[in-house]
Amino acid sequence: MENRKGHELDSLNNGEFTFSNDTLKQDLSLLMKALDSSISGIILTDNQQPDNPIIYCNKAFERITGYQRHEIIGHNCRFLQKEDRNQKERAVLRNAVKEGKECVVEMRNYQKNGTLFWNELYMSPIKDEQGNVCYFIGVQNDVTRRKKAEQELLHQQDVMEAQISERTKSLKESEDYLSSIVQTVRESLVVLNPDFKVLSVNEHFLKTFKVGKEETEGRLLYDLGNGQWNIPQLKELLENILPTNNPVEEFEVEHDFPHIGKKLMLLNAHRIELEGQYKDRILIAIEDITDRREIERRKDDFLSIASHELKTPLTTIKGYVQIMQRLLPSDISDKFKDILKKTGIYVERLNTLIADLLDMSRIQTGNIELHRETFDFDKAIHEAVENIQAATKTHQIIIKGSATNSYTGDESHIVQVINNLLSNAIKYSPESDEVEVYLSKVSNFLKVAVKDKGMGIKIEDQKKIFDRFFRVGEIQQRFPGMGIGLYVCEQIIKNHGGTLWVESEFGQGSTFSFTLPLDERKSNVQ
Amino acid sequence: MYNKTILICDDDEGILDMLELILEETGYRIIPVKNSLLIYEEIEKQSPDLILLDLWMPVLSGDQVLRTLRKNPETNNIPVIVISASREGQRIANEAGADDFIAKPFDLDQLVNRVQKLIAA
Ligand SMILES: Cc1cc2nc3c(=O)[nH]c(=O)nc-3n(C[C@H](O)[C@H](O)[C@H](O)COP(=O)(O)O)c2cc1C
Numbered sequence: 001m002e003n004r005k006g007h008e009l010d011s012l013n014n015g016e017f018t019f020s021n022d023t024l025k026q027d028l029s030l031l032m033k034a035l036d037s038s039i040s041g042i043i044l045t046d047n048q049q050p051d052n053p054i055i056y057c058n059k060a061f062e063r064i065t066g067y068q069r070h071e072i073i074g075h076n077c078r079f080l081q082k083e084d085r086n087q088k089e090r091a092v093l094r095n096a097v098k099e100g101k102e103c104v105v106e107m108r109n110y111q112k113n114g115t116l117f118w119n120e121l122y123m124s125p126i127k128d129e130q131g132n133v134c135y136f137i138g139v140q141n142d143v144t145r146r147k148k149a150e151q152e153l154l155h156q157q158d159v160m161e162a163q164i165s166e167r168t169k170s171l172k173e174s175e176d177y178l179s180s181i182v183q184t185v186r187e188s189l190v191v192l193n194p195d196f197k198v199l200s201v202n203e204h205f206l207k208t209f210k211v212g213k214e215e216t217e218g219r220l221l222y223d224l225g226n227g228q229w230n231i232p233q234l235k236e237l238l239e240n241i242l243p244t245n246n247p248v249e250e251f252e253v254e255h256d257f258p259h260i261g262k263k264l265m266l267l268n269a270h271r272i273e274l275e276g277q278y279k280d281r282i283l284i285a286i287e288d289i290t291d292r293r294e295i296e297r298r299k300d301d302f303l304s305i306a307s308h309e310l311k312t313p314l315t316t317i318k319g320y321v322q323i324m325q326r327l328l329p330s331d332i333s334d335k336f337k338d339i340l341k342k343t344g345i346y347v348e349r350l351n352t353l354i355a356d357l358l359d360m361s362r363i364q365t366g367n368i369e370l371h372r373e374t375f376d377f378d379k380a381i382h383e384a385v386e387n388i389q390a391a392t393k394t395h396q397i398i399i400k401g402s403a404t405n406s407y408t409g410d411e412s413h414i415v416q417v418i419n420n421l422l423s424n425a426i427k428y429s430p431e432s433d434e435v436e437v438y439l440s441k442v443s444n445f446l447k448v449a450v451k452d453k454g455m456g457i458k459i460e461d462q463k464k465i466f467d468r469f470f471r472v473g474e475i476q477q478r479f480p481g482m483g484i485g486l487y488v489c490e491q492i493i494k495n496h497g498g499t500l501w502v503e504s505e506f507g508q509g510s511t512f513s514f515t516l517p518l519d520e521r522k523s524n525v526q
Numbered sequence: 527m528y529n530k531t532i533l534i535c536d537d538d539e540g541i542l543d544m545l546e547l548i549l550e551e552t553g554y555r556i557i558p559v560k561n562s563l564l565i566y567e568e569i570e571k572q573s574p575d576l577i578l579l580d581l582w583m584p585v586l587s588g589d590q591v592l593r594t595l596r597k598n599p600e601t602n603n604i605p606v607i608v609i610s611a612s613r614e615g616q617r618i619a620n621e622a623g624a625d626d627f628i629a630k631p632f633d634l635d636q637l638v639n640r641v642q643k644l645i646a647a
Contacts, residue, residue: 304613308582311611315631316540322634323548351631358613 041140066111074442074515080109100133118147188286210259377407403439403446421450429454449513533574535559537583562586581610589622596623
């Protein structure tokens with residue numbers, strides 16, 4: 001515990017203050033503890049860096065928003081608005097930030113899982129002696145309950161009468177409605193009481209496991225079948241649901257089940273309650289993913305065979321092009337030389353495409369291997385930029401700031417990401433002539449932002465551009481050539497424990513940024 | 527001085543032709559072998575100074591061939607470069623006892639360099 005606090009202290013402090021004595025350090029450590037026990041979310045943002053990134057958040061902020069620290073640090077706080085970007089409060093905040101004033105707003109924000117919450121946000125500038133606004137502090141409170149109550153009160157009177165007469169009827173209807181959903185859904189559902197006894201199961205459960213209601217309902221979950229759910233790790237997770245409200249997500253069970261044989265099941269479990277009727281029940285949803293896994297595996301095999309077969313003739317073509325270049329008579333026309341050169345370039349492009357395809361299939365099955373080594377991060381970025389600059393006449397690539405000269409990760413993968421972001425930035429901003437790369441350190445993360453002044457990306461498209469390849473068709477029409485690359489980039493950054501995201505307004509350019517944790521040990525402490 | 531001999535075993539005709547052309551140009555004598563089942567016979571007859579070996583071939587795969595060569599004291603010392611488009615190529619080649627590995631598609635200059643280095647050694 002002591003150690004961890006020490007780390008956090010360093011990361012907030014980030015080398016900007018030096019401590020003359022231990023009392024000060026102790027005071028700060030106490031302060032950090034106090035901040036973490038606050039029920040309000042508290043964040044600090046660094047106004048001296050582009051787009052005002054978050055450099056500190058307390059525990060409550062993680063709890064209120066459902067995001068973890070590594071997904072928060074380095075981002076602008078507007079990510080909490082998700083797609084809901086037209087609230088008038090946003091302009092109020094923008095103005096306050098611009099003018100360095102404080103303000104209080106109530107606005108709709110969204111947790112990581114998409115749940116809406118009303119955020120009562122108090123925001124205030126921190127100025128230095130010259131009056132420059134260096135930082136902002138933000139204090140967030142989840143006022144959803146109050147807001148709901150207010151809204152409900154407003155409606156109450158109008159609807160009261162109608163409600164009462166409708167009530168009995170609709171209750172019956174909604175019950176029928178619900179049970180028909182539960183019975184038709186193609187997923188196995190089990191409801192447990194707090195002692196893990198099965199209260200009910202749906203049709204699909206009985207069909208999937210080829211069992212009857214009588215051998216299921218009323219029995220202990222762990223005693224079902226041949227003890228397929230009696231897994232210590234699962235038990236522990238399930239036992240934690242009610243006290244902590246933490247759901248069990250995507251738990252895989254591979255087991256030789258009675259009647260149906262060896263299967264791979266995916267299990268999700270949540271606490272459920274229905275107001276006034278019951279609380280403290282556990283709903284388990286079980287999905288048979290045996291076939292899906294098999295198909296994924298086959299798709300993988302297919303891709304690797306396909307890429308092998310494609311590369312074979314490509315090898316021959318590439319060889320012949322090189323031979324032609326060697327055997328070129330000296331009196332040949334420039335036009336011919338140029339054609340030959342271009343042929344070489346397009347053969348190379350085809351080769352990269354095939355490699356991308358493989359990369360993606362490997363990434364999807366989590367097979368990607370990271371070759372972690374310590375390298376000079378800033379230097380690698382500078383070199384990557386130089387290489388791209390050498391091949392780009394239309395745009396000037398400007399690097400600002402610095403991140404670190406020592407980062408441990410897979411250099412070639414990270415260079416692949418930066419190359420991809422740069423070539424996108426150039427490709428999608430044909431009418432401008434500048435791309436900016438900004439390197440910085442935010443708390444214990446490094447951050448890279450690639451900013452273009454191009455056409456920008458509509459908010460509804462921003463998620464799609466990171467999608468997997470089976471939806472690439474649509475993306476390729478709108479953003480030709482973008483599909484595969486960004487998906488791969490995002491996975492690479494995730495594999496390194498960081499996040500990759502885009503900030504963009506349609507018509508005003510885009511900024512693609514990623515963060516990477518600098519301290520390996522710490523980012524693993526979850 | 528007689529020309530050094532290189533045996534190339536690949537089930538793809540295009541690659542055989544192309545490699546034959548460039549390596550002959552460089553000054554080697556080439557024995558192309560399309561059917562890997564015939565490779566032992568050719569080795570015995572021609573005793574090549576170096577072998578370029580593909581991995582994924584029908585019936586008898588490159589790594590099987592290589593393991594057999596490495597077990598036999600007469601062929602044990604022939605330098606072998608594995609050339610393959612398989613994503614596991616590097617690992618398979620190492621495990622089977624290759625002297626070098628080149629991924630397809632390769633750069634011709636690089637290939638010629640590696641061949642020259644191994645043959646000179
Ligand atoms: C300290 C601080 C805290 C903020 N907290 C939130 C927040 O919790 N939720 C939110 O939606 N926006 C928050 N914002 C506002 C956004 O970061 C951003 O300033 C706002 O969306 C207006 O700018 P934009 O028009 O560039 O998006 C905060 C801003 C600052 C400076």
